[in-house]
Every structure is written in structure tokens, then in C-alpha cells.
Amino acid sequence: MADTVASTSQFILDQVGGAENVASLSHCATRLRFQLVDRAKADVDAIDANADVMGVVPQGDNGLQVIMGGGVADYYAGIMRAPGMGESGGAAAESGKKEYGGVRGRYSWVDYGFEFLSDTFRPVLWALLGASLIITLLVLADTFNIQPFSPEEGETLPPSWQFMHAMWRSVFYFLPVMIGATAARKLGANEWVGAAIPAALLTPEFLALKDTAQVTTGATEQVQIYTTEVFGLPMVLNDYAGQVFPPLFAAVVLFWVEKGLKKLIPAAVQMVFVPFFSLLIMIPVTAFVVGPFGIGLGNGISNMLLAVNDFSPFILAIIVPLIYPFMVPLGLHWPLNAIMIQNIATLGYDFIQGPMGAWNFACFGVVTGVMVVSMREGNTQMRQVSAGGMFAGLFGGISEPSLYGVLLRFRKSYVRLLPGCFAGGVVMGLFNVKAKAFVFTSLLTMPAFEPLGGYAIGIAVAFFTSFLLVVFFDYRTAAERDQVRAELAAQRGDEEPAAGPAAPAAAAGAAAAPAGEPGAVLTLEKVVVAAPMEGEVLALDQVPDPAFAAGKVGLGAAIDPAGDTVVAPAAGKVMVAFPTGHAIGLKLDGGVQLLIHIGVDTVNMEGRGFELLVAKGDRVQPGTPLVRFDRAAIEAAGYSPVTPVLVTNHRKFAGVDVVAEGGRVAAGDALLEVRPTPPEA
Known part of the structure; x- marks a missing residue:
């Protein structure tokens, strides 16, 4: 774990441009907060693609928030131990400047105002x-x-x-x-x-001034104004x-x-x-x-x-939870927190925190639903992110892990969140819930609200409304869901039971799978994977996507296509066929799992310019047409047509080598060679 924290910390520091690009660094309960000398030097996509990072949120002109969850302090300490990092960050430490150096002209006054409030309350x-x-x-x-x-x-x-x-x-x-x-x-x-x-x-001396002050009645009889004379001038004494x-x-x-x-x-x-x-x-x-x-x-x-x-506690109780999901990401909720504290100090109760609890528990309901969906899918990364958000929320009242880990990453999740906010707000309004103390809305702080029963019903309604919407209707668009499920299937496809007639060898030199179970065992000989399309071969690190370029999805090569058709590179089975046609997953005979992703971010085209020619479960032979696509449509939509061809279960093999000769290949030419793991002696 310590090695992972250290390597991730160094990775983040490198991607933000190194210590010399860090003007200051601090952290809150969930986020690393960078002020950078030049944010253009930071590779935001690469940071966001890291498995340990829940999300990345730019702030102001040169601010960058990196959401790490509950272990943020460990990552902060890891970065601060790096060479060149001082107490306030690299650039600040070297120049001797204070943490922020005062109000800077490159901030708009609105952005800086809310950043000021956020960073004031954060510590x-x-x-x-x-x-x-x-x-x-x-x-x-x-x-x-x-x-x-x-x-x-x-x-x-x-x-x-x-x-x-x-x-x-x-x-x-x-x-x-x-x-x-x-x-x-x-x-x-x-x-x-x-x-x-x-x-x-x-101080006692200032408070003692009230003993000799003149007392007058304010606008209401309950308000008394204390005034005394200091330096010959009237001073109003407040608490x-x-x-x-x-x-x-x-x-x-x-x-x-x-x-x-x-x-x-x-x-x-x-x-x-x-x-x-x-x-x-x-x-x-x-x-x-x-x-x-x-x-x-x-x-x-x-x-x-x-x-x-x-005028209407009912109306206020509905408005508050519906605006909070949009205020928190911008830091606009900090002024309301100040008002809550003000209300407790002056009124003895607060009328905002109860309805706010509806937003919080609707948020926690969403991430709990995401956790259930992720467990069903076997999505380990999202399960960890959502579980962290759930526990931080339900027992700590902290919404940031849920917000930045899930809600702001999947736009459809707000469609599941807002009904819970509304339903919970209605209940809060019916019971006119108030808070007796300033607390963070969690399960542990429920007794601070009255009536307790009304508050409990309100947060339960908010939680389970959003939870059930996610469980039954998912939290992603159809394209996002299909892409994730395809990648997961590609990673574990070798565990799926195979069926069908005996298949021929995967490629030249490959061992045939046992009869009746094509692909059930890994080949003991090398597997040559042919190019699935005509085009120019590119190294994987030339793909304009950090996840593909870093080999996080799989190892292999990329092709800048010259044709319009993707064909099967070898005999096997269609493991995943995206309805959008932008990607397809194959399980080749011999155990190699292959993902062919046509273009970068083309899932956003929602099928326009793609024609899927096969279905999940189909048997394919070398050269079988899989997808027909329109390169011009991809480029017109603003996306790169570069197509990664990836072995997603490469860890089961000794290595994946690019064997294409020259810069250009035709469909069927040798592209990759997958080296088998030697059998145990």
C-alpha cells in the first residue's frame, strides 16, 4: 500500500508539471488542492485516468483539485516528500512567497470570491x-x-x-x-x-464593556443593542x-x-x-x-x-435540496454554511440543515446504488469509489467523494439524484424539520434534528428514491454502460463458459483448443494476431487518449485506418458487440482476448457513422467483416479515427509484441505476436 501511495503521489506530481509548477498545495477531507504556476502544463486527462484518482476538477484560472477520497492525507504527504516540494509547494517554497500571494489579477472576482470562501473554511x-x-x-x-x-x-x-x-x-x-x-x-x-x-x-475585557454600556431596544423587543463610548465614539457591542x-x-x-x-x-x-x-x-x-x-x-x-x-417552510424545504447539487461543485454552499452557524448563534436553531440533509442522503443513495450495480457487473474500480463515497457520506456527512467520484463523472446520475432531493425535501417541508446544532448530516448526527421522526423519514425517502432509481435504471447513458461492460467482459472473458463446435487454430503456429471447448484453455504456443483493417501502424503511446496510450486498457498497437471495414483477425467468438458499433471485443481461439476500439471517444457519436455486422456470441473466422465505419463522419464529429487493437488479458501471457513490418498493413497482415507463459516445470 505504501509503495502504491508513493508511486501515485509521484505520478500526480509529474503530471501537474513537477514541483517547479506547483505554486501551493493543500488538501481537504477528500481533495488535493493545487495552485499551479501554469495549468496548461498539467495533463488533466492522464491524472483522471489513474485508477487511484476519483476525479479532477479545474478551479479558477490555475487551480486544480484532484479527488483522492478518504486517504487524501497520505497522498498529500507523499507529494510533499518529493524533491523540490516545500511547506507550501515547489514554486512557492523556492520563491519564498506566501501560500497564495494575495489577490491576483488573473482570477475573476467571482471565481476568486468563492475560492476564497472554500479555502477559508476547508482547514x-x-x-x-x-x-x-x-x-x-x-x-x-x-x-x-x-x-x-x-x-x-x-x-x-x-x-x-x-x-x-x-x-x-x-x-x-x-x-x-x-x-x-x-x-x-x-x-x-x-x-x-x-x-x-x-x-x-x-476577550474578557471586551465582553466587560457591556457592563457600562447603554442598552436600547432594537426593531423587535427581543433584540437589545448595547452601545458604549470608546475614544469618544459610539461602539456597538455585539456577541x-x-x-x-x-x-x-x-x-x-x-x-x-x-x-x-x-x-x-x-x-x-x-x-x-x-x-x-x-x-x-x-x-x-x-x-x-x-x-x-x-x-x-x-x-x-x-x-x-x-x-x-x-412564508412557507414547505417551499424552502424543496428549494434547498434541489439547488445544493449545483452549488456544491462550484463552492457556492459555503455562504449557506456560514448562515447556518449564524442561525444557531442567533435563533438557537437552523432551518436550512434539515432540507439540506435531503440532498446529502439522495447523493448517498446514488452512490450506494452505484455500488450495488458495480458489484453485479464485477466493476472493481467503481465499487471501490462508490463504497468510499457511501461510507464517507453515511457516517461522516461528507458528499465530496460521492459528488466527484460518481455524480460529476456520469451526467445521467443527476437524473437519479434530483428526484430523491425533491421527494426528501417534500417530507422535510411537511414536518418543518429544524436543526438544534450545526452538524454534518450523517446517520450519526440524526438526533440533532427535530422532529427526529420527520427527519428520519425525509432522509430515508431521499436515499431510497435515488438508490432504487440507480439500481433499476442505472446511472449511465446506454453508450457509457455498454462501453464499461464491454471492457469488463474483455478482462474476464476467459472465465466465461464457451460453447460451440471445435474451432481451428487461432493463427499460424497456434495450438488448437480442445474439441467442444474452443478457447477454454490458453495456448501453449505463440499466437499471431492479424491486422483487423488496412492502415498505418502506430505505437500505442501515439493514441490521443491517456488510458489507451498508457496501456491501462490493454497492450498492443494502433492503426490509423485507410479503409472502412473491421474484420476478424483470427478465428474466435464475439464476446462484446457494442450497439453503437464503435468497438468490439473478441475471444480468439487459444485464449487471447482482443478489443478493437474504432477511434477515440467515438462512443459519443452514439452509433452515427457505424454499422455493426455481427452480434454477441457469433463465431467468426479470419476475415469475417465485423463493423463498417465512416472515417469522414468520425473526423467531422471532431474525434480521432486512430484505432487501438489491444490484448486485454495480456497479464496471462509472457508478452505482446508488435511484429508488423513497415508502417502500413493490409487487413490480414501479421500485427501482434502474443508470447505464451512457459508451463510450470
Whole structure:
């Protein structure tokens, strides 16, 4: 396992352009997050084709997310150990720049804004996950009356239980400090100054200002406004514990303050005077202006959603799960997470998390269905991807492995996802589900929602609606499904029972299969595979597809076709015949399994320009026409006609050699030689 992680880590680093092309590297719960000097140098297709990679998502102008699943930290560590990689990545380490170097002009402000939010919350994710499970335990203790109260002490908790509450409250109370640090770091400002600014508003001295403050009534009688005079100016005193907008805006202002100070202060004394003046300026600015503005903005957004909820919780409960599948891939969900935390801090409950659970469990239902379908097909790779997404979702509330591993890779999966989101949202709306604490929506955090029964029914409806749609109707288009099944069949076709009359030898020099069982055993002599079409022979690494070029599908050669017909290269059986006609799988007598893939990405043509001439199970002889195709149609559609001819079960043989003489072959000329594995002594 360690060797696999190390080799995959080095592979990813090589494909992104090496350490010198990495401006910065970080990771979240599932993704490696690269900021590259030049993303054009990264081979995205090659990375995506790697079996250990769940998906690749470009971000902004030079960002690249590589989805690795739950073991992402191991791959991150493997890359960081590579020569040339420093604490913040190769290029950044060599230049001495901070992690991101501040706001850069090559980002559009919209892209950078959402990237800023995403990368600010990402490092805090682990602490939030841990705290949310501690909250769940305490909610369970309260639900089952395990958590005691002490009426004689004024309804206060015993010390042990108070300490338990301190364990989770530490994360949420000091969340502004964490957000201040991560936001400042993202922008390129000093992260510890970014943390110190909101921390000043949580100190006992700042909180004590309320003791001498003037109290007035706000727009509603439940809201009291505390105002005191500082430096002769009125300061509104807010409760900043658990707030996220004030430290976010403070970090933005800090970036510009630091930038200006560095222009005015000599470099030799910047380490002392830049943080000194930054704190001297930013703490008052935050307390007087930025903090109240941030709280006002958060309250405004929350009140707008609350107004929709008050008008019709049913409508809001349907809207939220239907928009989340489109918001999460773009990072647009982070502002809503901030509103959820804001709601808990101000209202004591949140009305977004319950409906959001419908999206999450519909998502988990899709990947669980994919796991079942993959087990039926024997698709090991998708089974592993979907199982990882299922467990991360059901027990951790993390949707990224499901989203990037399945949903964004197969466009039809959204057709299975959205009905689950809608059905679950309807149930959430009927029960008007609310969250009592900010948690990640998983099976373990169910007690944080009320009514618990309504929430349980809602997530069950969402889960099983999407799960059953996938199990019964699949998650791929017909072309995608047929291609995957053909490749799987090509890999395990030697295990399928063969039937039919005795067959002749596979090719010149090949041993005949036992009578009544053509192809049931592997030949003990070499097998010569003829060219299935006329054209120019190319090395496999010249195929314009990273999976074929790297030999991941099989070993062999490619042909740039000159004719319009694919013929059988030897006697055998049609193992897979794609309805689209773009590829065909054969099991040659003697045990060689052959995949002939006409063109690259031609599955997208959905059969246009192809005529399938045989059916699955047909016996073929050398020269039997298999497929007729139109090269001009392939090129007009924007695809390469280069045709890989691959031995897919090459691991059962000693080797596969290209034996074609010269650059051009005719159909029937020798193309490949498959060397047998010597029998055991």
C-alpha cells in the first residue's frame, strides 16, 4: 500500500508539471488542492485516468483539485516528500512567497470570491466534524435524559457535563479566530494577525464593556443593542462568538492594510512594525465598522431565508435540496454554511440543515446504488469509489467523494439524484424539520434534528428514491454502460463458459483448443494476431487518449485506418458487440482476448457513422467483416479515427509484441505476436 501511495503521489506530481509548477498545495477531507504556476502544463486527462484518482476538477484560472477520497492525507504527504516540494509547494517554497500571494489579477472576482470562501473554511473542516459528533453525543444524552440537571444550583450542569460542553463549544466559540487565520492566509496576509483581530473581540475585557454600556431596544423587543463610548465614539457591542462574516471581512481589509504598510515601512523593520500597526488599525476598525457590518450582513441574509421559511417552510424545504447539487461543485454552499452557524448563534436553531440533509442522503443513495450495480457487473474500480463515497457520506456527512467520484463523472446520475432531493425535501417541508446544532448530516448526527421522526423519514425517502432509481435504471447513458461492460467482459472473458463446435487454430503456429471447448484453455504456443483493417501502424503511446496510450486498457498497437471495414483477425467468438458499433471485443481461439476500439471517444457519436455486422456470441473466422465505419463522419464529429487493437488479458501471457513490418498493413497482415507463459516445470 505504501509503495502504491508513493508511486501515485509521484505520478500526480509529474503530471501537474513537477514541483517547479506547483505554486501551493493543500488538501481537504477528500481533495488535493493545487495552485499551479501554469495549468496548461498539467495533463488533466492522464491524472483522471489513474485508477487511484476519483476525479479532477479545474478551479479558477490555475487551480486544480484532484479527488483522492478518504486517504487524501497520505497522498498529500507523499507529494510533499518529493524533491523540490516545500511547506507550501515547489514554486512557492523556492520563491519564498506566501501560500497564495494575495489577490491576483488573473482570477475573476467571482471565481476568486468563492475560492476564497472554500479555502477559508476547508482547514477548519476537521475541527467542525469532530465538534459536530460531540454535539450529537450530548444531544443523545439529553434526549434520553442521561444528561443530569441540578435544580438546587439554578439549573446548571454538574462540572463533568459542563466540561463535555466545553469540548464542542471551543470550536464554535472561537470559530472567528480560526476563520480569521485561514482567511488571512488565503489572501496572503499574516494569518496570526488575522487570528488576533477577532480574538480581541472575544476577550474578557471586551465582553466587560457591556457592563457600562447603554442598552436600547432594537426593531423587535427581543433584540437589545448595547452601545458604549470608546475614544469618544459610539461602539456597538455585539456577541462575536461563533460569527464568521466579521473575521472574513476583517481579513480582506487586513490584506490591504498590510500591503500599504509594507510600502511605507522599510523591509528591515517590517517584522516588528507591520504587525504592530496592523493590530493598532484593524482591531478598532473591526470593532467599530467591519464587525457590525459583518453581523448585519449575516443577519440580513438569514432574515431573508427566514422570511421565505416563515412564508412557507414547505417551499424552502424543496428549494434547498434541489439547488445544493449545483452549488456544491462550484463552492457556492459555503455562504449557506456560514448562515447556518449564524442561525444557531442567533435563533438557537437552523432551518436550512434539515432540507439540506435531503440532498446529502439522495447523493448517498446514488452512490450506494452505484455500488450495488458495480458489484453485479464485477466493476472493481467503481465499487471501490462508490463504497468510499457511501461510507464517507453515511457516517461522516461528507458528499465530496460521492459528488466527484460518481455524480460529476456520469451526467445521467443527476437524473437519479434530483428526484430523491425533491421527494426528501417534500417530507422535510411537511414536518418543518429544524436543526438544534450545526452538524454534518450523517446517520450519526440524526438526533440533532427535530422532529427526529420527520427527519428520519425525509432522509430515508431521499436515499431510497435515488438508490432504487440507480439500481433499476442505472446511472449511465446506454453508450457509457455498454462501453464499461464491454471492457469488463474483455478482462474476464476467459472465465466465461464457451460453447460451440471445435474451432481451428487461432493463427499460424497456434495450438488448437480442445474439441467442444474452443478457447477454454490458453495456448501453449505463440499466437499471431492479424491486422483487423488496412492502415498505418502506430505505437500505442501515439493514441490521443491517456488510458489507451498508457496501456491501462490493454497492450498492443494502433492503426490509423485507410479503409472502412473491421474484420476478424483470427478465428474466435464475439464476446462484446457494442450497439453503437464503435468497438468490439473478441475471444480468439487459444485464449487471447482482443478489443478493437474504432477511434477515440467515438462512443459519443452514439452509433452515427457505424454499422455493426455481427452480434454477441457469433463465431467468426479470419476475415469475417465485423463493423463498417465512416472515417469522414468520425473526423467531422471532431474525434480521432486512430484505432487501438489491444490484448486485454495480456497479464496471462509472457508478452505482446508488435511484429508488423513497415508502417502500413493490409487487413490480414501479421500485427501482434502474443508470447505464451512457459508451463510450470
